[in-house]
Amino acid sequence: MNVETMNVTGEPLHRDKGDVLLSVDNISLRFGGVKAISDVSFDIRKGEVRAIIGPNGAGKTSMLNCINGFYHPQEGQITYKGVRRAKVKPHQAAADGIARTFQNVALFKGMSTLDNIMTGRTLKMHRSFFWQALRHGPAMTEEIEHRKVVEDIIDFLQIQHIRKLPVGKLPYGLQKRVELGRALAMEPELLLLDEPMAGMNLEEKEDMCRFILDVNNQFGTTIALIEHDMGVVMDLSDRVVVLEYGRKIADGTPDEVKANQKVIDAYLGVAH
Numbered sequence: 001m002n003v004e005t006m007n008v009t010g011e012p013l014h015r016d017k018g019d020v021l022l023s024v025d026n027i028s029l030r031f032g033g034v035k036a037i038s039d040v041s042f043d044i045r046k047g048e049v050r051a052i053i054g055p056n057g058a059g060k061t062s063m064l065n066c067i068n069g070f071y072h073p074q075e076g077q078i079t080y081k082g083v084r085r086a087k088v089k090p091h092q093a094a095a096d097g098i099a100r101t102f103q104n105v106a107l108f109k110g111m112s113t114l115d116n117i118m119t120g121r122t123l124k125m126h127r128s129f130f131w132q133a134l135r136h137g138p139a140m141t142e143e144i145e146h147r148k149v150v151e152d153i154i155d156f157l158q159i160q161h162i163r164k165l166p167v168g169k170l171p172y173g174l175q176k177r178v179e180l181g182r183a184l185a186m187e188p189e190l191l192l193l194d195e196p197m198a199g200m201n202l203e204e205k206e207d208m209c210r211f212i213l214d215v216n217n218q219f220g221t222t223i224a225l226i227e228h229d230m231g232v233v234m235d236l237s238d239r240v241v242v243l244e245y246g247r248k249i250a251d252g253t254p255d256e257v258k259a260n261q262k263v264i265d266a267y268l269g270v271a272h
């Protein structure tokens, strides 16, 4: 099998990096008197790794929450796959191919790695709860198909050795990998990663970087990630958008952003 041209389920991959997959236009989000995001616009192109960076409180997580429907901005609009979105809910965004991971791992701690990743297949299950409970007939066939996808993901992420272990007992780096696995089980077109390397040691970071790049290269998944480690951001990303105090202050390639005086000032804490 040539994984370069296949997705997780072995279907052919159609990569046309460059088209806009999602665009954020003039988004503003307020919480009472707090302006979390002010008039921000940027786009995410199909097949790219797009980083969202900025100092603490800049509005990065709020932006991911707007993209996947956790928050609904008071102003502006989001267009996904050419369709202007109304107020979608997170499960609708997920059904449309947008999956995410969280800053703090959000897994079912008492459940095994395998079962946690299996929960990522929920939206793909067509048989009713009645059939699934019986584990009979069409539901059985369907479960076998879903298990196959999940086992492929487990192989891909090299976590066979922990497939039966409860995730709450795993080191943090591995929990983050399981969370990535659960997001991948949704076969997303757009994967949102909120600080995927937070709390990891160097070796775990290197592993996670490699998996993110492999997901992008092998499955053609578009990735938007928030990350504080600048080395990681510069290595992984095709383009970087920089937020500060809820406003966009820069947008470009890693080299362009690195050389931008506003970005340098923001990270040095220079007052404006």
Ligand SMILES: Nc1ncnc2c1ncn2[C@@H]1O[C@H](COP(=O)(O)OP(=O)(O)OP(=O)(O)O)[C@@H](O)[C@H]1O
Pocket: 031, 034, 035, 036, 054, 055, 056, 057, 058, 059, 060, 061, 062, 063
């Ligand atoms: N649910 C909420 N209710 C009230 N204020 C919020 C809420 N979520 C975010 N904020 C505020 O919005 C601003 C942006 O927060 P956000 O978490 O998006 O920033 P961030 O760039 O992700 O920060 P960090 O890097 O520290 O995670 C902050 O002032 C924060 O306190």
